[in-house]
Amino acid sequence: MAKVNYYEVLRVPVNAGDDEIVAAHHRLVSLLVPDLHPRASAAAKRELCEAVKLVDTARGVLTRPALRREHDSELGKPAPSEPPADPTNTDGCMICGSTPANHVVFRRQQGMLYRRRIWRVEGTVCRDCGRSVGRDWQSRTLIAGWWGMISLFVNSYYVLANTVELFGLFGLDRPDRDPATASPLPAPLDPKPPLILRLGPLFFVALIVVIILVNRAGA
Ligand SMILES: [Zn+2]
Structure with a gap:
C-alpha cells in the first residue's frame, strides 16, 4: 500500500x-x-x-x-535539513484535495440578549466542501444570530460576509480530484440542499414580516 x-x-x-x-x-x-x-x-x-x-x-x-x-x-524525500526547492502543492481543497478552490472565511453567531457566542472557520476549499460548511453556518446564524442589540449589528455583517463567500464559490467549476492526491477526505463533502430550501432564510423572512406588522400595529 x-x-x-x-x-x-x-x-x-x-x-x-x-x-x-x-x-x-x-x-x-x-x-x-x-x-x-x-x-x-x-x-x-x-x-x-x-x-x-x-x-x-x-x-x-x-x-x-x-x-x-x-x-x-x-x-523517498531528503531529510528536513535538506529540503527540496518545491513545496507541496497547496492550491487544492484542504478537505478533499480537489481543484479549483477558494480561500474562504465563514462566521456564525448565537445571540443571547446580553452576551453572544461566535464561531469562525477559515480555509481553502472547493465549491462543494465550501457550500457544505457555508450553507449550514449561514442557515444557523440566520436563526440564532439576531438576539441582542450587539448581536443584531454583528450578525448583519456575518450574514453579508457569508453571502459574499458563498457567492465566490458559486463561480468555481465542479471539483476535480487527482486520485493520487493525499487529503483528509477522499471526495468532496455533500453540499446538501441550497439555502433557499433551508429553515434559516425562511425564519429570517418571517422575522422581518413580524417586525413590520408589529411596527404598523404600533403606528
Ligand atoms: Zn473539497
Whole structure:
C-alpha cells in the first residue's frame, strides 16, 4: 500500500516548521469536526471522524523529529535539513484535495440578549466542501444570530460576509480530484440542499414580516 504523504494531508511544504504544522492541523480540524456538519449522514460523519484521526496522525508524525525522518525516508524525500526547492502543492481543497478552490472565511453567531457566542472557520476549499460548511453556518446564524442589540449589528455583517463567500464559490467549476492526491477526505463533502430550501432564510423572512406588522400595529 502506498505511504500516505502527511505533508499533502496537512497541505504544508516539506520544510514546514512545527508552528506551521500545528496551525494547519487546527485549521483542518476546525473544518472537519463532525459537530460542524449537523446534516451529514451517519456514514459521512464516520468519514469525518476518520479524517480527523488522519490529520491528528499527520501532526503527530511531522512534529516528532524521529518519526518525521522515518516518514521522509519512506516517501523517498531528503531529510528536513535538506529540503527540496518545491513545496507541496497547496492550491487544492484542504478537505478533499480537489481543484479549483477558494480561500474562504465563514462566521456564525448565537445571540443571547446580553452576551453572544461566535464561531469562525477559515480555509481553502472547493465549491462543494465550501457550500457544505457555508450553507449550514449561514442557515444557523440566520436563526440564532439576531438576539441582542450587539448581536443584531454583528450578525448583519456575518450574514453579508457569508453571502459574499458563498457567492465566490458559486463561480468555481465542479471539483476535480487527482486520485493520487493525499487529503483528509477522499471526495468532496455533500453540499446538501441550497439555502433557499433551508429553515434559516425562511425564519429570517418571517422575522422581518413580524417586525413590520408589529411596527404598523404600533403606528
Ligand atoms: Zn473539497
